[in-house]
Amino acid sequence: MKLRVIFLKKKYLFFLMPLILFLIILVLIIYRNYTTSSTFTTISKDTILKSDLNGDGIKDSLYVKQANNKYLIKVKIKDKIFDINTDDKSSILSNYYTYWPLRVTLMDISRDRIPEIFLQGSLGKNSVQRIFVFDGNNFKNIISNSNNILGFIDCTNNRTPKVITGRFQGDIMLLTNYIFSNSKFKNYNLEDNPGFLGKDTVCSFINFIQTLPSSRPYEPNNIFSSNISNDDMYVLDKLAKSDTAYTFQDAIFKERKSDKNGNSAEVQWTLNFKGVSNSDTSIIKNYSINIxxxxxxxxxxxxxxxxxxxY
Structure with a gap:
C-alpha cells in the first residue's frame, strides 16, 4: 500500500512539473512586462489616453486638449475630474506648435502599479519638462524644468528603475539621475562617462543632423554599427534631399535590453527636430527620428x- 502511495505521488508530480514550470515562466513574463510597461505618445491634436492612473485595476482617461495654442490636461477617475496643473497652479503645461508637439509618457517608475506622468514640450522657444505623481487625492507636479533630455533605465532588470533628465546644448549632454522614493525624486549618483547610454554617439548624431544637407558626404562613420542596413541609412539621404535646416528640440530614450549583469545593452532614442525649408522659410515641420x-x-x-x- 505504501508503495502504491509513493507511486501515485511521483506520477502526479511528473504531470505537475510542466504545469509548475509553465506558471513560473508566466509569472516572470508578467513581472517583466509590468516592470517595462510604458506609454509614449506624441500629441499633435486633442487626444484621450487610457491607463489605470490610481492603481485600482480600472483604466482611467487622460484628456489632452489643445486650445489657444496651449496644451491643457485633465484626468477622469470614475466620476471625478482632476485638473493637471503646474506647481504654481497654472493649467498651461506647454505651448502648442505644429513643429513641436507635446510628448506624454506614462511610466510606473515607482513600481507601485500607478504610472507617473511625464510631459515634454515647450514654452516659447524653450523646452519644458514636467513630472506628475498621484498622491491619492491629486496629481502633484513634483518636477518642472527646462531640460530637453528625458530617459529611463534599469527597467529591464531587477535594479531600481531610474529617471534620467538633462540637457543637450552645444556639443555636450549633461545628465542627472533620479530614483523615486517616498513620493519624491531623489538625486542618485551618475557616473560621468561620455559613453553612458550612447550619449557621445547621440551628440555626434544630433550635430550631424543639424548640419544637413551640406554634411551628408561627411557622416561620422564611427557612430554607426557595421550591421546597419542600407534602408536605415537611406533615412539620412531623405533628410538631406529635403533641403531643410534642422534644429534639435528635445529627446527621450529608454533602455530596451540589459545584459546578464544588469547593464544596459540596447537603448532606443527618439530625437525631435524643428525643420525649416531652405527654399521657403515659412514652411516649418516637425521631424522625429528614432535610433x-x-x-x-x-x-x-x-x-x-x-x-x-x-527610422
Missing part, C-alpha cells in the same frame, strides 16, 4: 554604443 543603439563590446570606450537602426 536604436547596441553595445559594441569590440569598440573602444569612445562610442561604445553604436547605431544599429534609424
Amino acid at each position: 536604436i543603439l547596441d553595445a559594441d563590446k569590440n569598440s573602444s570606450s569612445s562610442n561604445y554604443f553604436k547605431i544599429v537602426s534609424i
Whole structure:
C-alpha cells in the first residue's frame, strides 16, 4: 500500500512539473512586462489616453486638449475630474506648435502599479519638462524644468528603475539621475562617462543632423554599427534631399535590453527636430527620428554604443 502511495505521488508530480514550470515562466513574463510597461505618445491634436492612473485595476482617461495654442490636461477617475496643473497652479503645461508637439509618457517608475506622468514640450522657444505623481487625492507636479533630455533605465532588470533628465546644448549632454522614493525624486549618483547610454554617439548624431544637407558626404562613420542596413541609412539621404535646416528640440530614450549583469545593452532614442525649408522659410515641420543603439563590446570606450537602426 505504501508503495502504491509513493507511486501515485511521483506520477502526479511528473504531470505537475510542466504545469509548475509553465506558471513560473508566466509569472516572470508578467513581472517583466509590468516592470517595462510604458506609454509614449506624441500629441499633435486633442487626444484621450487610457491607463489605470490610481492603481485600482480600472483604466482611467487622460484628456489632452489643445486650445489657444496651449496644451491643457485633465484626468477622469470614475466620476471625478482632476485638473493637471503646474506647481504654481497654472493649467498651461506647454505651448502648442505644429513643429513641436507635446510628448506624454506614462511610466510606473515607482513600481507601485500607478504610472507617473511625464510631459515634454515647450514654452516659447524653450523646452519644458514636467513630472506628475498621484498622491491619492491629486496629481502633484513634483518636477518642472527646462531640460530637453528625458530617459529611463534599469527597467529591464531587477535594479531600481531610474529617471534620467538633462540637457543637450552645444556639443555636450549633461545628465542627472533620479530614483523615486517616498513620493519624491531623489538625486542618485551618475557616473560621468561620455559613453553612458550612447550619449557621445547621440551628440555626434544630433550635430550631424543639424548640419544637413551640406554634411551628408561627411557622416561620422564611427557612430554607426557595421550591421546597419542600407534602408536605415537611406533615412539620412531623405533628410538631406529635403533641403531643410534642422534644429534639435528635445529627446527621450529608454533602455530596451540589459545584459546578464544588469547593464544596459540596447537603448532606443527618439530625437525631435524643428525643420525649416531652405527654399521657403515659412514652411516649418516637425521631424522625429528614432535610433536604436547596441553595445559594441569590440569598440573602444569612445562610442561604445553604436547605431544599429534609424527610422
